[in-house]
Structure formats: structure tokens, C-alpha cells
Amino acid sequence: MAKELKLMKGNEAIAEAAIRSGCDGYFGYPITPQSEVMEHLMLEKPWEKTGMVVLQAESEIASINMVYGGAGTGKKVMTSSSSPGISLMQEGLTYLAGAELPCLVVNVVRGGPGLGTIQPSQADYFQATKGGGHGDYQMYVLAPASVQEMYDFVFDAWDIAFKYRTPVMILSDGAIGQVMEKLYVGDYVPRWTDEQIAEKAPWAAFGKPAYRDHNIITSLELDSAKQEAHNHHLQAKYRQMEREDVRFEALDTEDADYLLVAYGSSARIAQKAMQLGKEKGYKIGLLRPITLFPFPTKQIAELASKVKGILSVEMSAGQMVMDVKLAAENKCKVEHFGRYGGIIPTPHEVLEALENQIIKG
Amino acid sequence: MFNPDIIKPENLVYKRTNVLTDAVMHYCPGCGHGTIHRIIAEVIEEMGIQDKAICIAPVGCSVLAYNYFNVDSLGAAHGRAPAIASAIQRLHPNHHTFTYQGDGDLAAIGTGETIHACNRGENIVIIFVNNGIYGMTGGQMAPTTLLGMKTATTPYGRCVELNGYPLQITELLADLPGTYYVTRQSVQTPAAVRKAKKAIRQAFENQKNHKGTSFVEILSNCNSGWKKTPVEANKWMEENMMAKYVPGDIKVDGVKVR
Known part of the structure; x- marks a missing residue:
């Protein structure tokens, strides 16, 4: 291309x-x-x-x-x-x-x-x-x-x-x-x-051709048994996403003592913090979820049993950290660091948080 | 005695249009929805546009309209049908996208979508069934409920102090430059049904010619909600609803006629 x-x-x-x-x-x-x-x-x-x-x-x-x-x-x-x-x-x-x-x-x-x-x-x-x-x-x-x-x-x-x-x-x-x-x-x-x-969307309501019944697009189902079956169908799709389409990026996680988990802008800041930490001798890895749903639960679970602690870095009061904790299953310490209200954290702040909350904490 | 020879094509004076499915309608006996469905379906059949027709069904009594129209259909969130239809018609400019909406759906929760679709002059047909009440949810006050009218949420009658005024949204829409055809019809007599069907045909013809928004209000009784027999309900509609919501054309070929 x-x-x-x-x-x-x-x-x-x-x-x-x-x-x-x-x-x-x-x-x-x-x-x-x-x-x-x-x-x-x-x-x-x-x-x-x-x-x-x-x-x-x-x-x-x-x-x-x-x-x-x-x-x-x-x-x-x-x-x-x-x-x-x-x-x-x-x-x-x-x-x-x-x-x-x-x-x-x-x-x-x-x-x-x-x-x-x-x-x-x-x-x-x-x-x-x-x-x-x-x-x-x-x-x-x-x-x-x-x-x-x-x-x-x-x-x-x-x-x-x-x-x-x-x-x-x-x-x-x-x-x-x-x-x-x-x-x-x-x-x-x-x-x-x-x-x-x-061909690709035979379910779609683009005008009924003579060869098929009319297509109906709706989210309504008054029969609860059918609605539950529809819910099962939706849940099966979500499980399939978890099996087939989780995406993430792992940086230096192989021999890391400490793990940063961050996505989007925070991941770029965390990457810089990781470099700063290495200059101080820390072995830090970064796991960047690319899909937030489905979440890289399995990958975090595996890393949680290897590292000494995880810092979840987000520009929020602590939301993704919940999923990180669920994934880590108490195998290691998981802490959150965030700035919010439109404030972007600096790499130094992130490293300081990692030192205070995980490395020394 | 039954004469089997009578079943000949030349003797056929009426048949059910195939643009309606065989599904049994859930509407109350005497309600106008069934009639309105039929005349829309007949127009679609007569114009030969079944493969290009896309129905946007509302929330309310006609929420299941998509089960009855034998055309591709989408069920809309409450009031959002004109936005949905706007997009579909722009993506399929030679199709016939139409919305089928009640007065709560179109004139209360969907007022914004209705006004802006009409003001953009979207090349869609809007069928607006006005029965002055929320039928499906059990007979609560609608924006079109008449002053003094008793409903489940105006048990002492609609009064201005508590509830404000009935909304004549059709007259309001006729003032917008995007609307090309605005009319108010009814289906309580065979003559009215024929006129209503003619208006619906006009609306779809306008759409075929890319004229902009065609808006057809159809007055219908809600005998269950009004707590009347169908015959009494139609009489009450003629005497009361039609005094406020006067039938006839309001805007034709882009020009107000009233």
C-alpha cells in the first residue's frame, strides 16, 4: 500500500x-x-x-x-x-x-x-x-x-x-x-x-428485495425468555472478544520488578517515567492495554505473579485500576496514581508515585 | 349456496395488500392504527416501492409497526425516528424512508428531532398519528391532550396552570422552510380514509421527486384511553379534537394554504 x-x-x-x-x-x-x-x-x-x-x-x-x-x-x-x-x-x-x-x-x-x-x-x-x-x-x-x-x-x-x-x-x-x-x-x-x-450485512434493513423476508432492526423483545436468550447471545459475543481480540503492548516486562499499567496519553508518560526509573537502577516494565474492553486480564495476571508491585497510571481518580486489581488477584500490591480534572501528570510525578507507593511502600 | 365460480380475477374488487404481513395486529378494536397501516401499505404497493421503503417505527402504541409492514424496518428510541430517517435517506437518496410516530413520540420527547429534520428539509415522509393521549403506557396526558380532557395524569382534566397548552406542532412545522407538504387528515369515515390515503400518496410522490419533508398528521381515536366505545370515540373526536386540530391541507407544494 x-x-x-x-x-x-x-x-x-x-x-x-x-x-x-x-x-x-x-x-x-x-x-x-x-x-x-x-x-x-x-x-x-x-x-x-x-x-x-x-x-x-x-x-x-x-x-x-x-x-x-x-x-x-x-x-x-x-x-x-x-x-x-x-x-x-x-x-x-x-x-x-x-x-x-x-x-x-x-x-x-x-x-x-x-x-x-x-x-x-x-x-x-x-x-x-x-x-x-x-x-x-x-x-x-x-x-x-x-x-x-x-x-x-x-x-x-x-x-x-x-x-x-x-x-x-x-x-x-x-x-x-x-x-x-x-x-x-x-x-x-x-x-x-x-x-x-x-453479502456482508444480510441482516441489514436496506430495502426488502423480493428474495427475502423483511429485515427488522430493533432492541425490543417483549417475551422475557427470548430476551434472556438474546442476552446470552450478546454475552457469548463478549466472551469471544475476550478470547480472540484482546490487544496490548508490553515493554520490558520480561524481567521487570515493577510494572506500570497505563493506556493512551498516560502510557506515553509512563514510558518516559520508566526510562527515568531505569536511570536510577529500577527494573520497570510497562503494560499498555490497547483494548480496554476486552481487557488484557490474562497478561496482567501472569505479570502479577512475577513482579513486586503494579502501579496503574490514569488521568482519573482511579477507574482502570479496578480492572488491574481484579486481574492481579492480590498476587502483588496494586496501587493507583492519577491526576485529573484536566491535569496531565509529569513523568517525574509518575516515577515518584512508583517509588513512594510501590518500591518503598 | 357458495358458488365457486365467483373466485375469478375479474370479480376481485378488494384484496389485502402484500405490503402488510400476516401478523395479527395488537391494536385495540376500533383504533385507527390498523386503517392507517393499511392505507400506507396500499400506497407503497401501488407505487411499486416495497423494495425501497424503509419504515422507522416509534415507541408507543405502534412500537411493533415493523411486524406489520412488510418492508425493511427499524425500531427507534422514543422520539428519535426523524433523526434516524434523516441519515437513512441521505445514505439512500432514492429510497423511501418514512417514520410512523404518535403524538407523545413526535411532539414531546422527539420535538427537537422533528423540528430539525423538517427544518433541514430532509427528503422523508413523516406520518404523525395524533390521538391526544399516551395510549401504550395507559392513557397519560400527551402534548396534544385538549384542555379539560381527563387522562391518567390529568385526572381532573388538563388545565393550563398545571399542564400548559395543547401543542399544535403541525401548524408550527408548516412555518419551517424545509417542509414541502403539511396536511392533517383523519380515518373515522370511509370518505376520510380515502382522503388520508390520497395525502399519503402525495407525500410519497413528493419524496420520489426529492421535494423535501412531507408531513401527514392523521387524527385517530383512542377509544381505550378515552374510555369510550369506538363509535362514541369517533364522534367525540369530530366534535372536540377537530375543533382544535382542524383537518385539511396546511402547506402544499411548499406554500402555506392556511
Whole structure:
């Protein structure tokens, strides 16, 4: 594949990836710090290049329901927003999960609660991984740590979304969304034709051909026995994700005495802290979950029996640390370090926390 | 005596449209939903657009409409049908996406989606069934409930101090530049049914010609919710509902006629 080097913001990379990955439709509503996604799309006019539809909706509620509509007809559709807007989308997300519709939702997280701040944060981990909406459901959650991953994960998201008929979330943050980095972009992947959609998404409601019964997209089932069976089916998908599609990055974990666990922006800070720690003679490893659901539980469990302690580093008051603790099963000490409300921790702060809470603690 | 010779194509004066499924409808006897479903389905059959029709069903009495229309369908979250239809029609510009919504769905929880879809001039058909009450949840006040009308949540009658005024959302939508056709019909008599069907046909023809939003309100009784017999309910509808919600065209070919 021909590669082209560009300098872009993370948010722009999302938009560029949408156009180049064969996305059929983007529906969104402006909110800081992710507005560049729609701005870049409107500048690029993808409807002239690929036929992709871009629509500015009247609210995040409308946006996510537009996604529901497009996804229900088998199209590759997406939206993006930031924390308060994602909260408004929770109704739509649980309907999408219930109706088993593939789609992509990008959350460029800012500090909360409430209107909070427009600065970077990772305080939406619970919402993304524990089902922000009602009912038993999960989304597949990808956590990019660079502008390149913002771009690449859009392509990966379509594969997963259609493999499992599930909403996929890219859980980013204001730092990754706003930072400019170099990235390689590839050739344009054509949008699916009607024939391809009929083949790849035979369940979709794209207009009833004479050869089949009418397709119905719904999350409603009034018969509780059937609803329970549907819940079993959804849970089986989530277990399959855990078996087949966990992603993570392990750095220097082989002979580590201490383990840092961090995702997204925090992982980059933790990586620097790791270097600083090595200069002081500590053997530190870094486990970066790339998927937050399914979570690399097995990998953390294995490392927990080898290391002396684990520090979970997040820009939150301590959310992912719960999953790290569950994975570690008390085999070693697990502590949390976080800055939040839009404050980004420094590598020195992280190393100091590791020393105080784990190494000396 | 039954004469088997009578079953000949030339003797056929009526048949059930195949755009309705064989599913037994759950609607209360005497309710207008069944009739409205039938005339929409007949229009889809007569226009030959079954393979291009996509129904967006609401939350409310007609939540299961997708079981009855023999077209590809999506069940919407409460009030969100116009947003869903907007996206589908933009992604499939030669399809016939239509929403089927009640007054609680369209004029209360979905007011925002309704107004903005109409104001964008989305090339969709909105069928708005107004019975002045929340039927499915057990007869609570709707935005369209008349003043003085008793419901489960206005047991002493709707009053302005407590509940505000009935919302004439159809007149409001006719003022938006995106709407091309706005009409109010009813289905309580055979003559009214024929007129309503003609209006629905007009709406789908407009959509075929990419004219923008066509909005068809259809007054229907809710005899269960109104605690009346179907006959009494239709009479009450003519005398009371139609005084506030006056039937007829409000906007034709993009021009207000009332």
C-alpha cells in the first residue's frame, strides 16, 4: 500500500481515516476538544471524493440516532464527541448494542464531571467499559496513544464492528486529539457497494428485495425468555472478544520488578517515567492495554505473579485500576496514581508515585 | 349456496395488500392504527416501492409497526425516528424512508428531532398519528391532550396552570422552510380514509421527486384511553379534537394554504 507522510492533529487523523477507510457517513455535533473531526471532514468534502455523507446534527442525541439509522442499513457510519456529548449518546449506544449494529464512536475525553473542563482526561473509562447506558452490554473499546493510532484504529474499528455486529469506541483524550504528529496515511479503501452490503450485512434493513423476508432492526423483545436468550447471545459475543481480540503492548516486562499499567496519553508518560526509573537502577516494565474492553486480564495476571508491585497510571481518580486489581488477584500490591480534572501528570510525578507507593511502600 | 365460480380475477374488487404481513395486529378494536397501516401499505404497493421503503417505527402504541409492514424496518428510541430517517435517506437518496410516530413520540420527547429534520428539509415522509393521549403506557396526558380532557395524569382534566397548552406542532412545522407538504387528515369515515390515503400518496410522490419533508398528521381515536366505545370515540373526536386540530391541507407544494 502506498504510504504518504502527513502532519496532523489526532482529531484530523480520525477524519482522514474515515474518508480513506470507506466510511459511508459521519454524523456529529461540535464540542471541544474534538471539533476538528467534523471541521476537517467539511473542508475535505468527502461526498465529492468517495460519496461519504457528512451531516452536522442538532445534538449528540440526534447524531447517535443517525448512526443507528445508517448502521441499521448496513452502512459504515460513525460519530465523534467528547465526554458531555458522549453522555448524551448513552441512550443510542445501548440501543445500538441491543440491536447489534456495527458502528464507530470516538470519544476525545475531557475532564468531568458535568461540563467539567476542556482539558485532557481519562475519567470516562467506567462509562466506556462498564456500559454507560442501561442493560447488560459491552462495547469494544480501543485506546490510541498516538496520532498514527487514531488513524489506524478507525480501519480496525470497521473490521471489529462488522465481525461482532457491535458498536466500537475509540477512547482517546484531549491530548491525543489536539497534538500534531507525523502519520502515514494509506490508499483510499472504496466504500462497500450495495451488493457487498447485501453479502456482508444480510441482516441489514436496506430495502426488502423480493428474495427475502423483511429485515427488522430493533432492541425490543417483549417475551422475557427470548430476551434472556438474546442476552446470552450478546454475552457469548463478549466472551469471544475476550478470547480472540484482546490487544496490548508490553515493554520490558520480561524481567521487570515493577510494572506500570497505563493506556493512551498516560502510557506515553509512563514510558518516559520508566526510562527515568531505569536511570536510577529500577527494573520497570510497562503494560499498555490497547483494548480496554476486552481487557488484557490474562497478561496482567501472569505479570502479577512475577513482579513486586503494579502501579496503574490514569488521568482519573482511579477507574482502570479496578480492572488491574481484579486481574492481579492480590498476587502483588496494586496501587493507583492519577491526576485529573484536566491535569496531565509529569513523568517525574509518575516515577515518584512508583517509588513512594510501590518500591518503598 | 357458495358458488365457486365467483373466485375469478375479474370479480376481485378488494384484496389485502402484500405490503402488510400476516401478523395479527395488537391494536385495540376500533383504533385507527390498523386503517392507517393499511392505507400506507396500499400506497407503497401501488407505487411499486416495497423494495425501497424503509419504515422507522416509534415507541408507543405502534412500537411493533415493523411486524406489520412488510418492508425493511427499524425500531427507534422514543422520539428519535426523524433523526434516524434523516441519515437513512441521505445514505439512500432514492429510497423511501418514512417514520410512523404518535403524538407523545413526535411532539414531546422527539420535538427537537422533528423540528430539525423538517427544518433541514430532509427528503422523508413523516406520518404523525395524533390521538391526544399516551395510549401504550395507559392513557397519560400527551402534548396534544385538549384542555379539560381527563387522562391518567390529568385526572381532573388538563388545565393550563398545571399542564400548559395543547401543542399544535403541525401548524408550527408548516412555518419551517424545509417542509414541502403539511396536511392533517383523519380515518373515522370511509370518505376520510380515502382522503388520508390520497395525502399519503402525495407525500410519497413528493419524496420520489426529492421535494423535501412531507408531513401527514392523521387524527385517530383512542377509544381505550378515552374510555369510550369506538363509535362514541369517533364522534367525540369530530366534535372536540377537530375543533382544535382542524383537518385539511396546511402547506402544499411548499406554500402555506392556511
